[in-house]
Each structure stands twice: as C-alpha cells, then as structure tokens.
Amino acid sequence: MDLGNDRALWLLFIVPAVLVPVYLWCFWRKASVLKILASVEMLRQINTAVSLRRQMIKAVLLLCAFAAIVVALTEPKWNPRPLQIKSRGRDVVILLDTSRSMLAEDIKPSRLERAKIAIGDLLEKLGGDRIAIVTFAGNSAVKCPLTQDYAFVRMALADISTESTARGGTAIGDAIRKATEEVFDRQAREFKDLILITDGEDHDSFPVQAAEKAAGEGIRIIAIGIGDENEGSRIPITGPDGRTTFLKYQGQEVWSKLDADTLRKIAYATPGGKYIGVEPGTTLNLDEIYEELVASAQKRELESATMIAYDERFQVFLVAGIVLLVCEVLISERKKA
8 A cells, every 4th residue: 555645644643642632531521520510329310321331432433533534634545556658749959048148138137037937938838748958158068858857847947047058159050969969869850849049149150050960860940039130239247246237348348139140041951940030029938939830740659657556545534534423423422211
C-alpha cells in the first residue's frame, strides 16, 4: 500500500493524546457532578436506565470513525502496476539573445524582460513538446536541454540575464550552430523548431550560412525581431552607485536598432521559416505564435515514460468512518427494557 498524503498520519496521534483523555475526563466529571447533586442510593435508582457499557461503545465508535477518516485523508492506494505513457510533440529550442543591446527599453520593460515574460506565457501553452533554452551574446550557453519538465525550464528562465553568457557581442550564427549540433537530436530530420528571439545585431558570425546548415538537419527557424527598426534605442547601464547612464562607444552613446533584414534571411533560409517583427507599441505574444506555427504542425512520437499507477482506496475508509458515525447516533445510552 502507498500513501499519497502520509503527513495526515500525524492526526492519528490525536486519538491517544487528546480524544481518549477527553472522554475519560468527561466520564469522571459526569460522575463527580452527579455525586454532588444526589446521594449514592438515589444515583443507583437514577442510573438504572442508563448503560455505562453502551456509553463506552458509543465513545469507541466515535474514536474509530475519527481514525478511519484520518486514514482516508492519507489517500491510501494499492495494486501498483506499471503504466506506459506515450506523448506526441515537437522539439522546440528557444534561442534567446542576452547581449547588452537587449537591455534597450524601446520594448517595455526591456527587450530581454519582454522576451522572458513571453517565454513564460509560452510554457503555459505547451502540450507535450520538448523545449530547450540556449542563451547567446559573444558566445552561447545551453541553459536548459530538451525536456518536458516545464517547471525546470521555468527555473532556468528566471536565472537568465545579460550575465548569462561570459563574452560580450552578438554571434547569432554560433548560437544556431550550437543548437543544431548540441541540442537537437539526430533521430529525426523533421519536427524541429528553433525560435530565435533577438534584435538582429550580429558580429560576423555568418548566421545565414548557419541557418542553411540547420535547414539541412530539418530545422525550421522562427525568427522574432524585437526592437525599433528605424530610430533604435539607447542601452541603459546601471553603475555601482545605482545611477543609470547609457552605453557609450568612443564617447558617443550607442543606439541599438533592429536588423530585420538579417533576421528575414535567417528565417527564410529554412523550410517553412517565418519572420515576426515586434516593434515599439506592439506585444510579443509568443503563446499565440506557438499555437499558429508549432502546435498545428506535424508531431512525432517522443520517448515514452513509465509511471506506477495505483488504485485509489480512500473511499473505503471514508465510508467506514461515516458508517461508524451513523451507528454511534443510532445506539442509545439507555438499557433495554
């Protein structure tokens, strides 16, 4: 037998520690009060119709009913048997830009924070797909391998910041190659989606060529460009004193613009690729993008998992407790005539 809520067993200690002493005290108190109110001979005449034995039986029934209900609360179950769980889905890798340009606030609260919120919303919509997260700036890092454990993915997402990668810059091509070679498996040449979230700035990492190679592995890229394509935005920097300034290069403030053209080339280099722009005043609804492009796409059988299934039997003890309570009510304290 297995218990789904073994902490409820602590309630059983109430029987010997509380209920039994309370019942004994009540019997003693009742006897003491009666001795004050009447003489011994009069009590013998009064108590001829009352059965002490029946009173004890009623008390035992109440205690047993309480114990049975406590056992029901422990969610007892038995008859364990292995159950094979099969799931269908796609492999989805989130490629998230964590370079300092993602701190720009043309998309509120910032490009990076808006992307993280959207990924969190996406996790609520996933229906069996495996998901991974790769962050990149000057280099790339696998923050979460392909998994169906969405709680673990959410924990990994919470720790992502511009400090998630050790080197500055933006190397989209290297990130695509890392996802292609180290994250996606080679078991199938389809059912793979790479969702690239970035402002598109790249420092000579040949991202289009990397996308073409990914296409050869059956990977589709959905490129999401986030930021202002026309004017761009300054990059806020918080100093040690807590004051906010803006990133400068050679004495001039750096303005980060969305490079939509490069992202279109990356997306369209893969079969079925798609580019989606998120500009100021618009919202990144990654869950809607998933529903439209990923959830509706063809899926494959993912690895099956084996879990142990049990038969729930809390109802037996719950019914027993109710029956005991009914019996306690039906039993009279008076002796049979």
